[in-house]
Amino acid sequence: MATIIDGKAVAFEVVASVAKEVATLVEQGLQRPGLAVVLVGDDAASQVYVRNKIRTSEQAGITSIEHRLAADVSQQTLLTLIDELNASDQVNGILVQLPLPDGLDEKLILERISPAKDVDGFHPMNVGALSSGLPSLVPCTPQGCLIMLQQQLGDLSGKHAVVVGRSNIVGKPMAALLLQQSCTVTVVHSRTKNIEQLCAQADILVAAVGRPEMVKASWLKEGAVVIDVGINAQEVDGKRKLVGDVDFADCLAKVSAITPVPGGVGPMTIACLMQNTLIAAKRQLGFSGN
Numbered sequence: 001m002a003t004i005i006d007g008k009a010v011a012f013e014v015v016a017s018v019a020k021e022v023a024t025l026v027e028q029g030l031q032r033p034g035l036a037v038v039l040v041g042d043d044a045a046s047q048v049y050v051r052n053k054i055r056t057s058e059q060a061g062i063t064s065i066e067h068r069l070a071a072d073v074s075q076q077t078l079l080t081l082i083d084e085l086n087a088s089d090q091v092n093g094i095l096v097q098l099p100l101p102d103g104l105d106e107k108l109i110l111e112r113i114s115p116a117k118d119v120d121g122f123h124p125m126n127v128g129a130l131s132s133g134l135p136s137l138v139p140c141t142p143q144g145c146l147i148m149l150q151q152q153l154g155d156l157s158g159k160h161a162v163v164v165g166r167s168n169i170v171g172k173p174m175a176a177l178l179l180q181q182s183c184t185v186t187v188v189h190s191r192t193k194n195i196e197q198l199c200a201q202a203d204i205l206v207a208a209v210g211r212p213e214m215v216k217a218s219w220l221k222e223g224a225v226v227i228d229v230g231i232n233a234q235e236v237d238g239k240r241k242l243v244g245d246v247d248f249a250d251c252l253a254k255v256s257a258i259t260p261v262p263g264g265v266g267p268m269t270i271a272c273l274m275q276n277t278l279i280a281a282k283r284q285l286g287f288s289g290n
């Protein structure tokens with residue numbers, strides 16, 4: 001029987017351990033970690049995610065400060081806000097919700113966030129640190145995937161991991177993390193010629209492409225562990241339904257373990273954001289190490 005990995009339950013454990021450490025900091029008279037969440041415009045999906053982030057912050061004992069800006073905000077206003085957040089000692093982590101509305105230069109804005117407060121791990125400094133194995137803030141989604149894989153498989157060394165997708169926010173950092181764990185890593189993408197044959201070699205398959213139910217059982221090796229990063233909203237009988245990048249029903253009988261959508265990677269992403277905020281806060285307080 002395949003294991004359906006309960007991302008919600010694992011996330012709950014991660015958040016509980018963050019909450020415990022936060023409580024210890026506060027008991028020692030240190031400042032409670034603070035996370036600033038910047039939401040530009042009124043994209044419906046973004047509102048749901050931001051609400052989840054704020055609710056989880058409360059559970060972790062992290063103070064969250066929400067900044068909502070109109071979709072037509074000027075780039076300069078947004079950059080000035082980031083400068084203020086960078087300078088504020090109440091704020092340990094800064095997250096600018098993506099995607100940004102048209103007309104804003106995403107690269108310029110993300111680069112403005114102080115690398116020490118970059119809890120998304122998207123700043124080029126953190127990207128470079130991750131790929132060279134230096135201490136860094138690691139992107140939340142791939143970190144969440146790694147935690148679930150380690151919980152399922154223990155040591156990952158020598159496993160063949162196939163990452164489907166090469167985005168800066170998931171595919172590339174996922175590959176870097178798996179390589180760091182001594183996996184043999186293959187990254188496949190839209191221009192790859194023999195995707196299905198490559199996927200069929202995977203002990204671990206991470207799907208992060210944003211194409212509903214693209215990965216089928218016929219692509220998989222018997223007993224593979226499958227992590228589904230896709231969150232695709234579909235209309236079924238007039239109702240909003242979320243499906244992943246993996247055809248879950250088709251693949252279930254062939255895998256040894258698989259994450260569901262919802263209830264898999266999504267909650268882990270938010271839990272890792274809490275973890276990153278704690279790590280950033282501790283470094284800013286002068287704790288050494290991780």
Ligand SMILES: Nc1nc(=O)c2c([nH]1)NC[C@@H]1CN(c3ccc(C(=O)N[C@@H](CCC(=O)O)C(=O)O)cc3)C=[N+]21
Nearest residue numbers: 048049052095096097098099120262263264266267269
């Ligand atoms: N700067 C930035 N950092 C991000 O980490 C970031 C972002 N921008 N933009 C959007 C994506 C998406 N994302 C999700 C987080 C949690 C769920 C989540 O909790 N999903 C629930 C379901 C929620 C629902 O019902 O829609 C689940 O999968 O169980 C989903 C998606 C973070 N992102």
